[in-house]
Amino acid sequence: MKDKKKKGIDLQWQILIGIIAGIVFGILIYQISGPGVSSGPIFLMKVFFKYAGDIFIRLLRMMIVPLVFASIYMAVVNLGDIRELGKIGGKTVAYYMATTALAVLLGLLLVNIIHPGHGIDKEALAALNISTSIPHEVASQDVSERSAAVIIVDTLVNMIPKNPAAAMAEGDVLQIIFFTIFFGIMAAVVGRDSKPITDVINGLDMIMQRSVMAVMVIAPYSIFCLVSAIFMDLGLDALFALGKYAFTVILGLLLHAAVTLSVLVMIIGRYSPIKLFKALSPAIMTAWSTASSAATLPLTMDCLTQKAGVDKKITNFVLPLGATVNMDGTALYESIAVIFIAELMGIDLTIGMQAIIFITATLAAIGAAAIPGAGLVTMGIVLTAAGMPLDGIGLILAIDRILDQFRTAVNVWGDATAGIVVGRLEGGISDEIDTK
Numbered sequence: 362m363k364d365k366k367k368k369g370i371d372l373q374w375q376i377l378i379g380i381i382a383g384i385v386f387g388i389l390i391y392q393i394s395g396p397g398v399s400s401g402p403i404f405l406m407k408v409f410f411k412y413a414g415d416i417f418i419r420l421l422r423m424m425i426v427p428l429v430f431a432s433i434y435m436a437v438v439n440l441g442d443i444r445e446l447g448k449i450g451g452k453t454v455a456y457y458m459a460t461t462a463l464a465v466l467l468g469l470l471l472v473n474i475i476h477p478g479h480g481i482d483k484e485a486l487a488a489l490n491i492s493t494s495i496p497h498e499v500a501s502q503d504v505s506e507r508s509a510a511v512i513i514v515d516t517l518v519n520m521i522p523k524n525p526a527a528a529m530a531e532g533d534v535l536q537i538i539f540f541t542i543f544f545g546i547m548a549a550v551v552g553r554d555s556k557p558i559t560d561v562i563n564g565l566d567m568i569m570q571r572s573v574m575a576v577m578v579i580a581p582y583s584i585f586c587l588v589s590a591i592f593m594d595l596g597l598d599a600l601f602a603l604g605k606y607a608f609t610v611i612l613g614l615l616l617h618a619a620v621t622l623s624v625l626v627m628i629i630g631r632y633s634p635i636k637l638f639k640a641l642s643p644a645i646m647t648a649w650s651t652a653s654s655a656a657t658l659p660l661t662m663d664c665l666t667q668k669a670g671v672d673k674k675i676t677n678f679v680l681p682l683g684a685t686v687n688m689d690g691t692a693l694y695e696s697i698a699v700i701f702i703a704e705l706m707g708i709d710l711t712i713g714m715q716a717i718i719f720i721t722a723t724l725a726a727i728g729a730a731a732i733p734g735a736g737l738v739t740m741g742i743v744l745t746a747a748g749m750p751l752d753g754i755g756l757i758l759a760i761d762r763i764l765d766q767f768r769t770a771v772n773v774w775g776d777a778t779a780g781i782v783v784g785r786l787e788g789g790i791s792d793e794i795d796t797k
């Protein structure tokens with residue numbers, strides 16, 4: 362009977378309860394034990410929670426390579442028409458570029474209106490002893506070589522894997538997408554002789570879809586552990602000291618998600634954004650908790666096809682590509698963060714510099730990996746292009762994780778809205794679930 366009751370609560374509510382309980386519990390522990398506990402039962406609990414969260418993220422990531430391979434292959438074979446593939450691809454890339462640019466513009470607009478770096482209590486900031494040492498990944502990046510043009514050409518050329526097996530072993534999603542599309546087209550060209558392979562991959566596709574649902578059974582518990590562990594470490598003092606900056610980033614993310622992207626969903630996608638949000642809520646909350654759009658990808662695919670009614674021929678392309686290259690939240694955050702750092706450091710940025718930030722933030726977001734903290738790493742490119750010292754990153758490190766959670770949720774939302782818009786343009790939305 363107990364079991365029955367548990368099944369009655371929808372997954373999204375279970376996840377939400379996990380998140381809220383995690384925040385409350387984490388803050389409570391932080392208040393009791395303070396920062397930097399390195400021994401004793403609280404420390405052991407923290408370690409246990411981190412492992413429990415990590416298991417969930419690993420299980421999701423374990424699914425990405427076989428899921429992306431099988432679903433893209435099946436989509437290409439079922440489409441059977443390269444021109445249609447080209448049309449879907451072209452519209453998807455155009456949507457991704459346009460929405461990323463809009464996100465950066467909004468970020469620049471807000472930061473220039475709010476000026477989060479002005480009026481910050483520098484003493485409170487100094488008292489927090491925020492590390493000014495930059496993360497190893499940022500420091501070791503050869504940003505000087507990574508000009509805007511190099512990033513574009515690099516990304517395009519690197520899409521072609523030298524060895525598809527290595528691409529799969531490394532989990533390089535862009536390379537896997539390229540290889541699978543090529544492989545699928547060739548299977549369609551070969552025709553009847555490729556049928557045994559197609560049957561096997563179809564089976565793989567089914568198994569992987571079912572696996573996503575199986576893993577989601579532990580989601581509410583793992584998310585509770587993940588979120589608690591984060592809040593046990595997150596100094597609320599830091600959040601208050603950098604409050605104006607955090608407010609600007611979160612406001613920008615909300616406006617981009619609720620206004621820009623939602624209007625596109627309504628007008629071009631002719632779909633209710635509220636209905637889309639309800640369908641996507643388990644994925645959005647998982648993105649918020651894990652701060653990884655890659656780890657969330659299997660779930661985003663499931664929600665958009667099963668609950669929002671978008672045809673797999675659309676989601677199978679749009680979402681894996683989006684999880685890898687489309688990061689509206691990251692782009693918006695980078696533009697605000699760089700100008701905030703400039704304001705804190707007393708650097709005056711001209712309109713010309715801001716134009717450079719606009720271009721490089723867009724590209725840096727495309728180049729960011731879909732994992733926690735990736736946006737912070739590629740921000741080095743934007744800082745260098747604007748002629749600013751990399752050390753500035755140290756000033757925002759303390760609250761990066763929490764902002765990462767918000768920007769990742771918007772990244773996933775951005776990918777899903779592309780599924781609706783491209784789906785509508787290409788006749789790939791089921792009319793039963795559609796809200797037209």
Ligand code: ASP
Nearest residue numbers: 653654691731732735736
């Ligand atoms: N964590 C983000 C994501 O996975 C990337 C970032 O750091 O902005 O989408």
